[in-house]
Amino acid sequence: MMRIIDLFAGIGGIRLGFEQAFGNIKCVFTSEIDKHAVQTYRRNFNNEIVSGDITQVSENDIPDHDILLAGFPCQPFSQAGLKKGFSDTRGTLFFDIERILIRKRPRAFLLENVKQLKGHDKGRTLAVILEHLKAVGYKVYYDVLRARDFGIPQNRERIYIVGFLDHQIDFTFPKPPKVKTKVGTILESVVADKYTISDKLWAGHQRRRENNKLNGKGFGYGLFNELSEYTNTISARYYKDGSEILIEQQGKNPRKLTPREAARLQGFPNDFEIPVSDAQAYRQFGNSVCVPVVKAIAAQMKLAMEYRKVVNPEPIQLSMNLV
DSSP, X not given: OEEEEEESOTTSHHHHHHHHHHSSEEEEEEBOOOHHHHHHHHHHTTTOOOBOOGGGSOGGGSOOOSEEEEOOOOOOOTTOOTTSGGGGGTTSTHHHHHHHHHHHOOSEEEEEEEGGXXXXXXXXXXXXXXXXXXXXXOEEEEEXXXXXXXXXXXXXXXXXXXEESSTTOOOOOOOOOOOOOOGGGGOOSSOOGGGBOOHHHHHHHHHHHHXXXXXXXXOOSOEEOTTOSOBOOOOTTHHHHOTTSEEOXXXXXXXXXXXXXXXXXXXXXXXXXOOSOHHHXXXXXXXXXXXXXXXXXXXXXXXXXXXXXXXXXXXXXXXXXXX
C-alpha cells in the first residue's frame, strides 16, 4: 500500500486525484491551517486528524511515507540565488517541504503551484526550488498543464513539479487528451434566485468593463453560457462578486456559479460534500486543484514507479550534497 502525506492540503484535491489513480493508498499525515478547509477535508476523508500549522511540526514527527504531496503557497524568496545554499529558503513555506524531504526521504513527491511561479523573479525563484530539490537527491521534472486539456471546461493553468529519489525512474507528464468541453456539463438544471447578481452589481460590472476597455485594460467580467467551451479560472476571491465567471440567463441578470458547480469546475465528484457556507466553499474550490489533472499525473507516476520496479527492482544508492 502506498503511503502519502498531504501538506497544505486545503480540501484534499491532490489527495483525491492520487486516490483515484492509485486506488489502494493510505494517508499517514495531513496538514492544513485553515479551519474551514479542515472542516470540509474531514467530512470527506473519514474525519481523519488534520494537523495545523506545518511550520510548528517537527520533521522528526512526520510518519514515514512513500509520496509527499503539497500544493504549497509560493512566497517570494527574499534572497533567492543558486549558490546561497539552503539558507535562502528559510522564511518560506517551501522550506518546510524541503526539511521533510531531507529527513524522511520519500520515494517521490508532487508539488503544485500557480503558473506564475515559472516566471517569478525572471525564473530565478523556480530555479532555486528545482536546485534545492535536486540537492536533496531527487530527479526532478516540471510542466504547466491546463484543466481544459483534461476534459474540464476551465482555462486553469498550474505548474506541477514531480520528483523521484530513484534516478533510474523515467517519468513523462501525461499527454493531454484535449477532448472538447462545454460549460453546460457542469451546470445545475435548477438554480436558486440568490445566485442571480443584483441590478447594482450587474451595472457596476458593465461600467467597469466599459472603462477598462477604453483604458486598454481588458474587459472585466467573464460571461459564459452552456455552449461556451470553457470558463475563466475560478479564484479564491470568487465569493466577492463572481465577476470572473458569470452565467447567462434568459430574461435575467447573469448569475454566479453555485458551490456545486464550482466543485465540478475543479473536477470534484458530485458526492464530495460541501459542509461550509457558500463564501467558504468558493474560497476552498478556488484555492484547490483540478482533480482530473492531478489524477493523470499520479497515474503517470504510478506507471513510472511500477515499470522501474519490474525492470530493475534493486534501488540505487544516492549520495546527498547538502552544501
